[in-house]
Amino acid sequence: MKKGGGRNKGFSPSMEDESSISLRQLMVNEGLIPTLEDEEKRRVVLNKLRKIVVRWVKNVAWQRRLPQNQIDATNATILPYGSYGLGVYGSESDIDALCIGPFFASIAEDFFISLRDMLKSRREVSEVHCVKDAKVPLIRFKFDGILVDLPYAQLRVLSIPDNVDVLNPFFLRDIDETSWKSLSGVRANKCILQLVPSLELFQSLLRCVKLWAKRRGVYGNLNGFLGGVHMAILAAFVCGYESNATLSSLLANFFYIFAHWQWPTPVVLLEDTYPATGAPPGLMPIQLPCGSHQYCNSNITRSTFYKIMAEFLRGHNLTKDYLKPNFSWKNLFELYPYANSYTWFTKIHLSAANQEDLSDWVGWVKSRFRCLLSKIEEVYGICDPNPTEYVETYTKQPNIVFYWGLQLRTINVSDIESVETEFLKNLNSGSFQGPVGRIQLSVVKASQLPKNGECASNNRSKKVTKTCWRIRENKQCNNVPVYSHHLPGYVVGYQKMANREADGMGG
Ligand SMILES: Nc1ncnc2c1ncn2[C@@H]1O[C@H](COP(=O)(O)OP(=O)(O)OP(=O)(O)O)[C@@H](O)[C@H]1O
Numbered sequence: 001m002k003k004g005g006g007r008n009k010g011f012s013p014s015m016e017d018e019s020s021i022s023l024r025q026l027m028v029n030e031g032l033i034p035t036l037e038d039e040e041k042r043r044v045v046l047n048k049l050r051k052i053v054v055r056w057v058k059n060v061a062w063q064r065r066l067p068q069n070q071i072d073a074t075n076a077t078i079l080p081y082g083s084y085g086l087g088v089y090g091s092e093s094d095i096d097a098l099c100i101g102p103f104f105a106s107i108a109e110d111f112f113i114s115l116r117d118m119l120k121s122r123r124e125v126s127e128v129h130c131v132k133d134a135k136v137p138l139i140r141f142k143f144d145g146i147l148v149d150l151p152y153a154q155l156r157v158l159s160i161p162d163n164v165d166v167l168n169p170f171f172l173r174d175i176d177e178t179s180w181k182s183l184s185g186v187r188a189n190k191c192i193l194q195l196v197p198s199l200e201l202f203q204s205l206l207r208c209v210k211l212w213a214k215r216r217g218v219y220g221n222l223n224g225f226l227g228g229v230h231m232a233i234l235a236a237f238v239c240g241y242e243s244n245a246t247l248s249s250l251l252a253n254f255f256y257i258f259a260h261w262q263w264p265t266p267v268v269l270l271e272d273t274y275p276a277t278g279a280p281p282g283l284m285p286i287q288l289p290c291g292s293h294q295y296c297n298s299n300i301t302r303s304t305f306y307k308i309m310a311e312f313l314r315g316h317n318l319t320k321d322y323l324k325p326n327f328s329w330k331n332l333f334e335l336y337p338y339a340n341s342y343t344w345f346t347k348i349h350l351s352a353a354n355q356e357d358l359s360d361w362v363g364w365v366k367s368r369f370r371c372l373l374s375k376i377e378e379v380y381g382i383c384d385p386n387p388t389e390y391v392e393t394y395t396k397q398p399n400i401v402f403y404w405g406l407q408l409r410t411i412n413v414s415d416i417e418s419v420e421t422e423f424l425k426n427l428n429s430g431s432f433q434g435p436v437g438r439i440q441l442s443v444v445k446a447s448q449l450p451k452n453g454e455c456a457s458n459n460r461s462k463k464v465t466k467t468c469w470r471i472r473e474n475k476q477c478n479n480v481p482v483y484s485h486h487l488p489g490y491v492v493g494y495q496k497m498a499n500r501e502a503d504g505m506g507g
């Protein structure tokens with residue numbers, strides 16, 4: 001990790017403090033700091049999960065007819081990672097928790113069958129899905145309403161200590177490839193936390209850059225943008241780049257550094273001791289700081305690369321004068337104005353017979369979004385895959401709608417048919433096992449987009465009868481109604497107050 005050499009050294013600390021104070025106030029106003037109740041709720045979920053996996057593993061040991069002393073001695077544990085593990089989760093974040101089990105508890109039978117059944121039998125647990133064919137296979141479910149991603153790693157020992165050190169070679173010997181991949185998130189988090197000079201500054205910077213990325217529509221690995229892990233490594237990189245940093249200098253430096261970065265030079269937090277073989281993958285390679293030249297998986301395409309770079313540059317232009325009097329951080333976090341930026345949009349309308357089928361179907365289609373994006377790029381050139389999910393409430397069937405901006409001013413609307421045909425082939429060629437829903441692609445004009453009216457929660461008319469559309473409500477966020485410009489008094493959506501971000505999804 002490079003140290004020192006930041007361009008913002010030498011600024012007056014008192015001035016800098018002022019701009020950091022206003023940035024911290026903005027974080028509070030935006031609800032970026034979790035409440036004590038929220039923290040407690042997540043702690044309770046993790047403690048309950050720990051108890052469940054211990055009971056599970058003792059059950060499995062008993063079924064395998066292990067001697068009683070081994071049944072008594074065996075143990076499994078849960079290690080949080082992802083944004084929760086870094087201490088930067090938002091109200092919409094999931095809990096990423098790695099389940100680590102002993103040598104006799106297999107992923108295929110014991111984890112995906114008996115642990116899944118145990119989870120299903122709990123009244124706190126709902127929407128259990130086994131995602132077996134992902135790079136990191138996992139069980140995804142809601143526990144007390146909070147989304148949990150639970151992958152599994154199997155170590156060649158009888159008992160996993162509760163706070164097992166995943167960097168200790170003793171525990172890593174002879175492990176299978178899937179377990180190795182599943183461990184990489186926990187290992188990466190541990191390395192990041194060891195590398196950053198100030199944990200508090202790193203966490204605050206990461207919260208700020210995630211808010212920025214969500215507001216500007218560049219957050220979410222599935223839509224071809226930056227996921228939580230990418231943002232965490234970029235933020236950690238900036239923290240190590242500047243000594244005597246303040247929060248505002250770090251945020252300004254974040255944009256300075258990445259607006260000028262010579263991609264595809266990889267961002268590397270921790271140099272490996274042995275040389276890399278082959279070129280780093282993708283347009284924006286970001287190395288995981290857990291050894292052996294592993295990179296973050298990335299779905300970045302030509303289009304999303306272009307958009308991310310444009311936003312880095314905008315961020316730099318808006319923050320370079322952060323020490324000037326009357327500087328405000330507000331513009332940096334403005335919602336991206338899709339309707340003013342593009343003339344045409346690809347409308348992706350997904351529907352299914354009921355909400356549960358819809359959620360499976362949308363999950364599957366989203367996992368293939370990269371392919372859809374490439375096909376749209378082939379036909380229409382640059383495309384901006386806005387991650388915001390809308391719901392058409394005038395359509396009977398449960399549905400989710402996306403609007404992706406197209407950069408061309410004049411287009412052949414009917415070309416979308418070939419994109420739909422090709423994408424359907426791709427969807428049908430995969431391993432989706434749920435009931436297949438519907439997907440309709442069309443091209444619409446900016447004027448046909450759902451209108452994001454101004455926030456007017458205090459003039460709600462009693463005559464509100466019909467909701468035209470709404471932004472899909474997210475997990476645990478407070479919503480206030482948004483009113484239409486054209487139909488005064490009609491609620492057209494809900495703006496999230498605590499965390500008004502687009503629904504970015506990671507891997
Ligand atoms: N594309 C990826 N490449 C490598 N590891 C990934 C990738 N996506 C997710 N992971 C691993 O899974 C963890 C959790 O991912 P997730 O998408 O939940 O992001 P997050 O950092 O927790 O942000 P959020 O607050 O949005 O949940 C990451 O910290 C990382 O370790």
Ligand SMILES: [Mg+2]
Pocket residue numbers: 082083084093094095096228506
């Ligand atoms: Mg997460």
Ligand SMILES: [Mg+2]
Pocket residue numbers: 082094095096149506507
């Ligand atoms: Mg996750």
